[in-house]
Amino acid sequence: xxxxxxxxxxxxxxxxxxxxxxxxxxxxxxxxxxxxxxxxxxxxxxxxxxxxxxxxxxxxxxxxxxxxxxxxxxxxxxxxxxxxxxxxxxxxxxxxxxxxxxxxxxxxxxxxxxxxxxxxxxxxxxxxxxxxxxxxxxxxxxxxxxxxxxxxxxxxxxxxxxxxxxxxxxxxxxxxxxxxxxxxxxxxxxxxxxxxxxxxxxxxxxxxxxxxxxxxxxxxxxxxxxxxxxxxxxxxxxxxxxxxxxxxxxxxx
Numbered sequence: 001x002x003x004x005x006x007x008x009x010x011x012x013x014x015x016x017x018x019x020x021x022x023x024x025x026x027x028x029x030x031x032x033x034x035x036x037x038x039x040x041x042x043x044x045x046x047x048x049x050x051x052x053x054x055x056x057x058x059x060x061x062x063x064x065x066x067x068x069x070x071x072x073x074x075x076x077x078x079x080x081x082x083x084x085x086x087x088x089x090x091x092x093x094x095x096x097x098x099x100x101x102x103x104x105x106x107x108x109x110x111x112x113x114x115x116x117x118x119x120x121x122x123x124x125x126x127x128x129x130x131x132x133x134x135x136x137x138x139x140x141x142x143x144x145x146x147x148x149x150x151x152x153x154x155x156x157x158x159x160x161x162x163x164x165x166x167x168x169x170x171x172x173x174x175x176x177x178x179x180x181x182x183x184x185x186x187x188x189x190x191x192x193x194x195x196x197x198x199x200x201x202x203x204x205x206x207x208x209x210x211x212x213x214x215x216x217x218x219x220x221x222x223x224x225x226x227x228x229x230x231x232x233x234x235x236x237x238x239x240x241x242x243x244x245x246x247x248x249x250x251x252x253x
Contacts, residue, residue: 002087002110003034004103005160007080009073010039010094014047017094021055021062024092027100028061031107037062039094040080043070072215074168074175081163089163093154097124097198106157106193114162114188117148117180118155118195125200136177136216143224144181148192151177155195162188173212174219181223 006024010017021037028035041049041064049066056062065083067076081089088110092098098118109116123130133152140151152173166182168175184190 001032001107004028004032004036004088004090004157005084005086006035006037006090006092006100007077007084008037008039008092008094009042009076009080010044010048010052011042011070011073011076012044012046012048013094014044014051016096017048018051018055020094020096020100021052022059023096024100025059025061027103031104034086035061036084036086038080038083039064040076040083041066042072042076043067072172074173075171077175078168078171081160084160084163087160089158089160091154091156095200097200098155099196099198102155102195103157109191109193110157110159112189113191115156115158115180115183115190117150117190117192118153119148119150119192120153120155120197121194122197123150124197132213139220140177140181143220144177144227147177147180147184148190150192151180153195158183158188170219170223172219173216174223177220178223181227185227 006028008017008020008024013020017039021039024037025035028037037059039052039062041052043066049064052062052064056064063083065079067079077091080091090103090106092100106116106118123133125133133150137149137151140147156176162183163179165186165188166179168178168182170178180190
């Protein structure tokens with residue numbers, strides 16, 4: 001069984017981050033022998049860092065990594081992924097809108113995949129956020145072709161070499177789209193799996209802020225203009241001694 005690094009980005013999540021980190025430890029220790037939980041405190045102005053530090057003192061598998069100032073969701077993910085030391089990286093948010101136990105269903109999928117991406121069905125967010133998400137996924141598909149049905153779903157499991165092989169420039173909300181677009185173009189195999197999505201019970205979402213949205217559109221169109229031609233799968237994966245099956249990764253349904 002592969003080892004797993006769980007990455008939890010957090011911004012002003014003092015009310016729930018400690019519970020989320022502890023729950024993640026409980027889930028992983030029942031699944032694998034070697035694991036770590038990395039909480040990335042993205043310049044929170046509340047007691048998020050203190051809450052995580054207290055959990056880390058109690059549970060050595062928990063690690064706190066902090067940004068001195070808020071740098072954005074994508075930057076928090078990049079910091080966490082780069083800090084990961086295990087074979088596979090698991091991403092979920094620190095706001096507890098997912099049931100971390102469902103990672104157990106993702107692990108078997110990794111036998112034939114390099115990334116397993118969650119699909120929120122149904123998505124338990126307010127209507128404006130659901131509409132924004134539908135439009136965003138449609139735009140990504142129009143610009144880049146099939147990528148994933150739920151590009152921004154914060155429930156992903158992937159091999160660490162995927163992160164090491166792609167270079168993501170966006171530090172904001174376009175991070176996940178750019179990561180998946182580049183991973184698929186590099187020939188990595190992607191599968192999708194339904195995940196339960198829960199209503200937010202604490203903290204405050206920032207994805208609908210006008211500045212976040214404008215930055216996301218700017219980064220997405222910049223990516224479209226700068227993206228190089230498709231890389232042959234064998235070229236991208238040769239360094240890892242693996243060549244994907246003919247036809248590349250599985251197309252989203």
